[in-house]
Amino acid sequence: MPKSSRGSSPPSPGPLIRYHPDGPVATEYRVGLCAWQDRSMVEEGSFYPLKSMKAEERLWWYSRFFDCVEVNSTFYAPLSAQNAVRWVERTPPGFLFSVKAYALLTGHHPDAERLPPPLLAMVPARARPNARGQLDNAVFGPEAREWAFAAFREALRPLADAGKLGYVLFQMAPWVKYGERALAYLASLPARLPGTTVAVEFRDASWLPDHTEETLRVLAERGLTYVSVDAPRTPGSVATAVALTSPTAVIRLHGRNREGFMKQLRGQEPSVAEKYGYLYKREELAEIVARGRALEGQARRVYFKLNNNVGDAPAINGEEIKELLGLEPADRGAVEQQWRRRRRPRRDAPEGPESAW
Secondary structure, X not given: OOOOOOXXXXXXXXXXXXXXXXXXXXXXXEEEEOOOOOHHHHHHOOOOOOOOOOHHHHHHHHOOXXXXXEEOHHHOOOXXXXXXXXXXXXXXXXXXXXXXXXXXXXXXXXXXXXOOHHHHOOOOOOOOOOOOOEOOHHHOOHHHHHHHHHHHHHHHHHHHHOOOEEEEEEEOOOOOOOOHHHHHHHHHHHHHOOOOOEEEEOOOOXXXXXXXXXXXXXXXXXXXXXXXXXXOOOOOOOOOOOEEOOOEEEEEEOOOOHHHHHHHHOOOOOOHHHHHOOOOOHHHHHHHHHHHHOOOOOOOEEEEEEOOOOOOHHHHHHHHHHHHHOOOOOOHHHHHHXXXXXXXXXXXXOOOHHHHO
């Protein structure tokens, strides 16, 4: 497990409130991880009782400990409606999925090998993947993005219809900077994903702190959710301030491993664990929870999402945040008993115990 002494984040000022409800509201707190199948967690951690659990079994287990999760795989390939239907079936009522937007829609460079056929057909013949197998975002025209949005809307429908869609995360590429073109694109998102809570995470200081007021004003006017981050301060990094621009607030915890973030800035391509691996101290979590608590009575829902991916670190810290919020913890022993009962082969299920999931 990584040590929690690498780097620090300075105390944040009070929240920047740009959304004001008509009156005091009851604030709901949700705690979850930014993936339920992170490789490091599955292979090195002990959160799951067996390393050989299938994906659907892990989701069942995870949903007994946390009431929400972020889907990270949709950044690399568009969401499948079929997968969304399965997720609905395998999680309890009230569980929420928040879905990361596809790379093409956030300024990133999509993986050439994972392009769906309709998008592949729109790639100019002259386009070639870079050394990492990615196609430059700029080679895709407006029709490609419109196709991606249409496919996204269709795939999100099963989650929305079941009341299990949290927010859609637009984690903008680090090179997407503040400017009229980027602002216009963000302003168009509510119309492209109607009825959806759209959350935006910036990764460049040109947004915050350089243009804090202008950025938050546009988000608030369009009903977009600002994603507050807890992460190491590096040259050009976005501010760590908490802001409320819609009824929903999102606080994403990326760890405080400054060394790993600096490696990426130097072009060294650190692994996920090298960049995000970090176990928060309890006092650090208490300060982060206090930031979210400062939105009490103003935000309808506050999410705490753990992205400090290495081993069991996100699950450990997630449980600690729940405790700090006064949320009831899951009884691991009781969950394990239920899990073992579900794994017992049934006479009417000759295909094996996994049919229970």
